[in-house]
Amino acid sequence: MAHNLQHNYAQEVWDKDRQHFVHPWTHFESFGRDGSLVMNEAKGAYVTDINGKRYLDGIGGLWCVNAGYGREEIVEAIAAQARKMPFFNPFVDTTNVPAAELAAKLAELTPGDLNHVMFAGGGSTANDSAYRLVQYYQRDRGKPEKRHIIARKEAYHGSTDLTAGLSGKTADRNPNFEYTHDNIHHISTPDLYRRPDGMSEEEFSDFLVDEFEQKVVELGPDSVSAFWAEPIMGAGGVHVPPHKYFTGIRSLCDKYDILFVADEVVTGFGRVGHWFAVKDMFGVQPDLLVCAKGLTSGYQPLGAAIFSDRIYDSLNANPDKWFNNGFTYSGHPVACAAALKNIEIMEREALFAHVREVGPYFMERLQGLRDVAHVGDVRGSHFMACIEYVADKETKEAFPYSVNIGKRVSNAAEKRGLIVRPVGHLNVLSPCLILTREQCDTVADVLRDSMNEVLAELSSDGII
Ligand SMILES: Cc1ncc(COP(=O)(O)O)c(C=O)c1O
Numbered sequence: 001m002a003h004n005l006q007h008n009y010a011q012e013v014w015d016k017d018r019q020h021f022v023h024p025w026t027h028f029e030s031f032g033r034d035g036s037l038v039m040n041e042a043k044g045a046y047v048t049d050i051n052g053k054r055y056l057d058g059i060g061g062l063w064c065v066n067a068g069y070g071r072e073e074i075v076e077a078i079a080a081q082a083r084k085m086p087f088f089n090p091f092v093d094t095t096n097v098p099a100a101e102l103a104a105k106l107a108e109l110t111p112g113d114l115n116h117v118m119f120a121g122g123g124s125t126a127n128d129s130a131y132r133l134v135q136y137y138q139r140d141r142g143k144p145e146k147r148h149i150i151a152r153k154e155a156y157h158g159s160t161d162l163t164a165g166l167s168g169k170t171a172d173r174n175p176n177f178e179y180t181h182d183n184i185h186h187i188s189t190p191d192l193y194r195r196p197d198g199m200s201e202e203e204f205s206d207f208l209v210d211e212f213e214q215k216v217v218e219l220g221p222d223s224v225s226a227f228w229a230e231p232i233m234g235a236g237g238v239h240v241p242p243h244k245y246f247t248g249i250r251s252l253c254d255k256y257d258i259l260f261v262a263d264e265v266v267t268g269f270g271r272v273g274h275w276f277a278v279k280d281m282f283g284v285q286p287d288l289l290v291c292a293k294g295l296t297s298g299y300q301p302l303g304a305a306i307f308s309d310r311i312y313d314s315l316n317a318n319p320d321k322w323f324n325n326g327f328t329y330s331g332h333p334v335a336c337a338a339a340l341k342n343i344e345i346m347e348r349e350a351l352f353a354h355v356r357e358v359g360p361y362f363m364e365r366l367q368g369l370r371d372v373a374h375v376g377d378v379r380g381s382h383f384m385a386c387i388e389y390v391a392d393k394e395t396k397e398a399f400p401y402s403v404n405i406g407k408r409v410s411n412a413a414e415k416r417g418l419i420v421r422p423v424g425h426l427n428v429l430s431p432c433l434i435l436t437r438e439q440c441d442t443v444a445d446v447l448r449d450s451m452n453e454v455l456a457e458l459s460s461d462g463i464i
Pocket of ligand 1: 158263
């Protein structure tokens with residue numbers, strides 16, 4: 001009886017969701033038919049659905065539950081702050097304790113002189129704020145013609161009107177939307193796997209840096225405002241750029257007086273073993289840095305755009321000017337309290353030392369899947385990984401879109417109790433940073449079985 005009640009409730013929730021919750025990235029046709037997997041509980045590196053089935057979460061919520069699920073201390077910090085003061089106006093000249101503490105902490109953790117923090121509700125709106133600051137800064141210093149932004153083709157920076165334009169993912173360019181920003185330009189993805197035949201990694205790096213310079217020259221050096229990049233491209237297929245790529249672009253930014261914006265929404269807060277990747281992995285000091293996700297480990301929505309003393313000090317103190325940007329929930333005290341506790345845990349547990357130790361083992365186990373037929377590439381760094389499937393390993397020819405191989409493999413993994421993310425012909429992985437070696441083994445073993453099941457199915461359907 002109790003079981004039936006539970007079952008009926010699960011069905012009811014599934015149906016309410018299907019009828020009323022319009023999800024990010026809705027595919028109306030299949031959603032109306034299949035609805036959603038309803039997740040209901042989580043602990044450690046595992047999530048449990050409403051029917052009680054447990055899964056190892058290979059995607060850390062969505063590249064964000066870095067500290068893992070079930071952190072009572074974060075829950076307590078959230079409750080304590082909500083009880084004490086859930087909210088107060090952050091505009092102009094009132095603030096709250098957690099926001100002030102967190103801004104100072106971020107100034108300490110971010111590289112170099114990034115000491116000034118604009119809070120937002122997530123990664124997209126933090127990128128929006130960074131963009132508005134870049135615009136304001138260039139005009140404020142008398143360079144209104146500096147309005148062009150150079151981003152990359154497979155980049156993902158969010159889903160507001162602006163950040164959808166800043167993003168370059170071809171699969172997301174939708175004819176039903178207007179992309180109105182004529183000042184945003186996309187250059188090549190640093191995709192080592194699909195680099196031109198016969199080009200070494202070093203030559204490819206030079207080629208990409210040259211392409212950046214050519215774009216600057218084509219637009220007019222005095223009209224380029226900023227370069228926007230994820231240190232390791234995430235949703236666009238986990239592309240770790242070639243060595244020297246970012247240092248090359250940084251020196252051109254210096255040469256042409258262009259700002260360097262690092263979108264560390266995914267790479268920040270330990271995913272690749274450091275607080276931030278741009279300086280610690282790639283040796284580049286950005287002018288602005290955007291973060292979200294791991295900032296609170298997903299316990300609360302929060303994003304931040306952090307910028308340099310150099311920009312801050314140059315902003316004109318003209319008494320008639322306002323930088324009118326920000327949101328009701330900028331620096332929300334409950335979200336900032338969650339972030340502070342999350343950061344405290346990361347520091348206390350030396351979580352990133354664990355990432356630096358176990359992350360390479362995770363990658364090694366995934367690299368072992370290269371011997372599976374139709375696995376073309378396995379790439380990434382630490383707890384940020386991607387598997388690319390191809391119709392032909394020799395020519396790297398992609399599967400037709402209709403094969404939807406990433407989704408087939410993720411469905412097969414889900415049956416076996418593992419969540420991985422399908423992105424077209426890719427599977428993307430970004431587990432909680434607490435993952436153990438044994439759990440790395442489980443991910444690799446389950447993936448191998450799932451791939452074999454899918455390949456057998458494709459073979460019996462005559463697709464391969
Ligand atoms: C690199 C990057 N920037 C920005 C965003 C957008 O963040 P949000 O979904 O919190 O708005 C994402 C989301 O996945 C991201 O991966």
